[in-house]
Amino acid sequence: MEKYPFCEIEKKWQAYWEENSTFSVTEDPSVPKERRRYVLDMFPYPSAAGLHVGHPEGYTATDIYCRYMRMNGYHVLHPMGFDSFGLPAETYAIETGTHPKETTEQNINRFRQQIKSLGFSYDWNREVSTHTARYYRWTQWIFLKLYERGLAYQAEVPVWFCEALGTVLANEEVVATPEGLRSERGNHPVERKPLTQWMLKITQYADRLLEGLDTLAWPESIKTMQRNWIGKSTGANVVFKLAGGEGTIEVYTTRPDTLFGATYMVLAPEHRLVDKITTKDKRREVEEYVQTAGQKSDLERTDLAKEKTGVFTGAYAVNPVNGEKIPVWISDYILISYGTGAIMAVPGHDERDFEFAKKYDLPIIQVVSRDGTLHRLDEAYVEYGVAVNSGQFDGLATEEFKEKIITWLAERNAGEPAVNYKLRDWIFSRQRYWGEPIPLVHCRKCGIVPIPYEKLPLTLPEVESYKPTGTGESPLAAIEEWVNTECPRCGGPAKRETNTMPQWAGSCWYYLRFLDPQNKNELASREATDYWMPVDLYVGGAEHAVLHLLYARFWHKVLYDIGLVNTDEPFLRLINQGMILGEGGVKMSKSLGNVINPDEVVAEYGADSMRLYEMFLGPLEVSKPWSTQGISGVQRFLDRVYRLSGRRISDTAPDAAILRLLHKTIKKVSEDTGGIEFNTAIAQMMIYINELYKLDELPRSAWDPFVRLLAPYAPHLAEELWQQLGNNGSIADAGWPEYDETLTVEDRVTVVIQINGKVRSRMEIDAGTGREEVEKLAFEAPRVSELTAGKEIRKIIIVPDKLVNIVTA
RNA sequence: GCGAGAGUGGUGAAAUUGGCAGACACGCCAGACUUAGGAUCUGGUGCCUCACGGCGUAAGGGUUCAAGUCCCUUCUCUCGCACCA
Numbered sequence: 001m002e003k004y005p006f007c008e009i010e011k012k013w014q015a016y017w018e019e020n021s022t023f024s025v026t027e028d029p030s031v032p033k034e035r036r037r038y039v040l041d042m043f044p045y046p047s048a049a050g051l052h053v054g055h056p057e058g059y060t061a062t063d064i065y066c067r068y069m070r071m072n073g074y075h076v077l078h079p080m081g082f083d084s085f086g087l088p089a090e091t092y093a094i095e096t097g098t099h100p101k102e103t104t105e106q107n108i109n110r111f112r113q114q115i116k117s118l119g120f121s122y123d124w125n126r127e128v129s130t131h132t133a134r135y136y137r138w139t140q141w142i143f144l145k146l147y148e149r150g151l152a153y154q155a156e157v158p159v160w161f162c163e164a165l166g167t168v169l170a171n172e173e174v175v176a177t178p179e180g181l182r183s184e185r186g187n188h189p190v191e192r193k194p195l196t197q198w199m200l201k202i203t204q205y206a207d208r209l210l211e212g213l214d215t216l217a218w219p220e221s222i223k224t225m226q227r228n229w230i231g232k233s234t235g236a237n238v239v240f241k242l243a244g245g246e247g248t249i250e251v252y253t254t255r256p257d258t259l260f261g262a263t264y265m266v267l268a269p270e271h272r273l274v275d276k277i278t279t280k281d282k283r284r285e286v287e288e289y290v291q292t293a294g295q296k297s298d299l300e301r302t303d304l305a306k307e308k309t310g311v312f313t314g315a316y317a318v319n320p321v322n323g324e325k326i327p328v329w330i331s332d333y334i335l336i337s338y339g340t341g342a343i344m345a346v347p348g349h350d351e352r353d354f355e356f357a358k359k360y361d362l363p364i365i366q367v368v369s370r371d372g373t374l375h376r377l378d379e380a381y382v383e384y385g386v387a388v389n390s391g392q393f394d395g396l397a398t399e400e401f402k403e404k405i406i407t408w409l410a411e412r413n414a415g416e417p418a419v420n421y422k423l424r425d426w427i428f429s430r431q432r433y434w435g436e437p438i439p440l441v442h443c444r445k446c447g448i449v450p451i452p453y454e455k456l457p458l459t460l461p462e463v464e465s466y467k468p469t470g471t472g473e474s475p476l477a478a479i480e481e482w483v484n485t486e487c488p489r490c491g492g493p494a495k496r497e498t499n500t501m502p503q504w505a506g507s508c509w510y511y512l513r514f515l516d517p518q519n520k521n522e523l524a525s526r527e528a529t530d531y532w533m534p535v536d537l538y539v540g541g542a543e544h545a546v547l548h549l550l551y552a553r554f555w556h557k558v559l560y561d562i563g564l565v566n567t568d569e570p571f572l573r574l575i576n577q578g579m580i581l582g583e584g585g586v587k588m589s590k591s592l593g594n595v596i597n598p599d600e601v602v603a604e605y606g607a608d609s610m611r612l613y614e615m616f617l618g619p620l621e622v623s624k625p626w627s628t629q630g631i632s633g634v635q636r637f638l639d640r641v642y643r644l645s646g647r648r649i650s651d652t653a654p655d656a657a658i659l660r661l662l663h664k665t666i667k668k669v670s671e672d673t674g675g676i677e678f679n680t681a682i683a684q685m686m687i688y689i690n691e692l693y694k695l696d697e698l699p700r701s702a703w704d705p706f707v708r709l710l711a712p713y714a715p716h717l718a719e720e721l722w723q724q725l726g727n728n729g730s731i732a733d734a735g736w737p738e739y740d741e742t743l744t745v746e747d748r749v750t751v752v753i754q755i756n757g758k759v760r761s762r763m764e765i766d767a768g769t770g771r772e773e774v775e776k777l778a779f780e781a782p783r784v785s786e787l788t789a790g791k792e793i794r795k796i797i798i799v800p801d802k803l804v805n806i807v808t809a
Numbered sequence: 810g811c812g813a814g815a816g817u818g819g820u821g822a823a824a825u826u827g828g829c830a831g832a833c834a835c836g837c838c839a840g841a842c843u844u845a846g847g848a849u850c851u852g853g854u855g856c857c858u859c860a861c862g863g864c865g866u867a868a869g870g871g872u873u874c875a876a877g878u879c880c881c882u883u884c885u886c887u888c889g890c891a892c893c894a
Contacts, residue, residue, distance in 0.1 A: 003848095221813050225889055228812070233893075253894060266894090308892080338893045345894090351810090352892055422893050545889080616834070618822060622815085623887080630821065632847095633834050643849095680823070683833035690833095693850095752829045757875050759829060797874050799828055807874045 004642035006606030010716040014119055022730050023121040027531040031075040038077045038532045039066050040511055042540025045083045046107035051114040053596045053626060058539045058577040060611045061620050061676065063120045065537065067712035068673045071736040077532050079514035080115065080122040082108050084131040086503045090434035093466040100434040104131055114598060118607045119715050126517045130506025135513060137457035138523035139505050140439040142555065144450050145562060151201045159195050159427055164188035166468025167431045168195060195472050198429035198438060198499060202554045206230050206421045209553055217573040222545045229546045231422025236406045237340065238415040240265060242277060243316035243325050249273060252339030252418055255349065257401035259321045260390040261367035262344035265328045266310065268336040269293040277328060279314025286311055286330060293332040308333050308356045320414040322391065331356065339420050354380035365389055368398060428502060431474040433466050435500030443487035443494035452488055474498045507548050508555040511535055511570060534567045542576035575676065578623035585625045596626050608714035609635040615678035637686055638717055640693060645721050647698050654699040659743060661691055662702050666739035669709045685709060705737035753778050754805040755787050771798050778804040
């Protein structure tokens with residue numbers, strides 16, 4: 001028996017959808033807001049490898065959802081595009097001299113064709129690619145807005161520099177690996193280097209980025225990750241005077257209530273006071289330590305397992321609460337980039353300080369107690385409790401003490417409340433060719449001058465070589481005629497900024513360009529934005545939890561502040577699809593040779609089988625292994641459906657059992673499709689087909705609704721069957737079938753009879769039978785009377801239409 | 810170490826409010842049809858037992874008439890963070 005002719009069917013309907021622009025949408029004002037949906041996929045980076053099977057997973061899910069919503073009368077925006085700036089094309093250009101634009105566009109064409117081969121219902125009229133000048137014109141435009149609002153600035157910062165890539169990386173692009181810190185892309189070693197970079201002041205939005213999370217229907221895990229990444233903490237800055245000299249050391253602490261337990265202080269080796277306060281006799285030792293710390297990689301410095309090190313500076317500070325003189329140390333366990341770069345050490349109540357104090361034999365004082373009594377501290381007690389050894393504050397609960405001491409310090413100008421974030425400003429410049437040029441010029445007279453908005457886009461020049469200069473400058477720096485320009489303000493000689501933007505820039509706002517992709521005057525009209533935004537459903541991989549999703553939220557909030565968008569948050573609901581693993585549950589990778597190529601799957605099994613299979617594997621959100629045997633199972637199902645369509649269609653009504661199953665099926669498939677639980681919806685369709693398969697002829701009223709249910713899942717086959725049924729036009733325009741609740745319930749039910757919680761018998765009775773009747777019938781059932789004979793019956797529990805539990809003594 | 814999530818047949822997985830554990834599918838077994846079968850159709854398939862029956866949702870305990878589901882303890886795995894004071 002040969003397979004159904006999926007190849008012809010799929011080609012035919014893909015051509016039909018294309019010719020008829022079946023899925024293009026416009027901003028029709030007659031459609032009320034609540035009948036509109038914006039469903040978005042994370043657009044792909046068009047790599048040379050082509051689509052992998054992970055892409056179609058999320059794309060199929062949104063496609064099914066969109067088709068379902070359309071059939072239910074919704075107006076759905078479902079666009080696709082390409083995140084087409086990026087390093088691989090540039091690396092390839094360095095190796096071969098091929099222009100990145102050329103490879104990128106080849107890859108885009110391949111991706112588009114692959115995506116189309118799966119029959120997704122995108123509105124292709126809205127396709128955008130971030131590397132095109134008509135797109136990045138607006139990326140640059142947004143950058144200038146950020147600059148105008150003081151959210152983009154230059155700073156010399158220690159940044160991650162990657163020798164192999166010849167560029168600076170963002171914190172988020174550096175990952176810890178067993179071999180040390182490496183670039184996320186390419187796994188190359190990275191090092192810390194101070195360089196002048198463009199920074200975006202995302203920290204200014206830290207609170208709003210944090211608060212906004214509460215309003216979003218996102219996975220808790222992603223929200224938690226973002227919260228942790230932002231890392232807000234509240235406490236106090238406390239000022240310690242230096243003993244015997246002028247000057248102060250300011251520290252940040254979340255536990256000002258432990259101030260009486262501060263027995264020493266620690267500065268980061270890079271702290272500006274280190275040089276000033278170090279005494280003569282300690283200078284040599286301190287300088288040596290500072291230098292070693294500076295040479296250490298950050299991995300070494302942040303390795304938790306390593307023993308803490310430090311040296312005494314010879315200086316002392318005065319504890320403002322009790323006038324105690326305490327020594328000032330330096331150690332690389334204190335980070336210059338967090339808080340004030342200095343701490344008061346409370347070894348009794350901080351694990352790190354405890355470890356350090358033990359090693360260097362510094363005093364440990366207990367100032368917090370669980371119950372108000374003193375005991376020996378074998379480890380730091382970090383919990384909240386009651387103050388002890390704290391002078392007039394003894395007996396206060398931690399929470400209350402914190403408030404009191406902050407006020408006390410503030411009255412004496414020795415401290416104030418403080419808030420800190422782990423989030424750092426976003427290092428935004430890249431020393432690369434294949435990215436958006438930063439639209440600024442450096443004028444000797446006027447300083448940094450933005451290129452006027454109407455002069456955008458500032459396009460990428462052609463270059464001889466794509467290699468980074470290695471000096472920390474981008475390949476653009478080598479193009480004299482491009483770099484040397486006029487100052488837009490004074491007309492004098494000026495030089496262009498040669499840094500480009502990171503790949504994240506284009507993806508920060510692409511969902512807005514889809515709303516109005518041809519607009520020449522604005523990035524998107526306010527009308528189009530108001531019509532569609534916010535995104536109702538956003539589906540993509542969890543790897544973007546804190547990068548893309550945080551950056552995009554940041555830009556969106558800025559655009560909101562400018563008045564360009566109508567909402568404070570861009571993505572209302574987010575779903576992360578799980579990874580598709582190789583057979584056996586291991587990661588798919590080239591080195592393991594277990595990569596499944598979607599083209600081959602489509603060629604062998606068809607797009608509908610591929611779509612259905614990926615959805616049938618399991619819940620969308622979880623990772624699940626690919627199984628080549630498994631796909632033949634869903635193909636068999638589609639085959640059966642197709643063969644079934646060859647049977648005679650009758651106009652007689654289906655029998656009661658089929659009718660009931662039909663309505664149950666419509667109900668289950670409707671609820672599960674709306675709830676993005678596609679695996680169980682497919683299982684229900686299989687159950688239905690298994691039953692229909694037993695019939696010699698198909699009642700039209702049992703078959704027609706099924707074809708509609710199938711349409712979101714296997715759209716090509718459904719179109720074909722729809723046409724066979726004598727319909728003109730696309731099934732996409734057909735309505736979704738409705739079910740009658742009363743027809744979904746069984747009139748006879750099987751009730752199990754338990755004795756002491758164990759199933760001993762069962763009986764078939766009318767649904768809705770009353771309790772007394774059920775009880776009576778239960779005792780008439782076989783084995784029940786013999787098993788209960790001579791026993792005291794303590795209790796009878798009846799769950800209507802489900803179960804009877806007879807409890808005996 | 811901290812945070813989040815997950816552990817159910819040989820495999821992928823199902824299972825409203827606690828109410829027949831294993832739907833659906835893969836695989837396997839048997840049969841039918843066939844020159845043939847990696848096609849198709851029908852039936853079977855958690856484990857132990859000839860059977861009656863017993864045992865089963867990572868392990869142990871608890872609540873309950875009743876626990877995959879609720880509570881406690883432990884273990885394992887995945888993901889994220891990694892001295893953030």
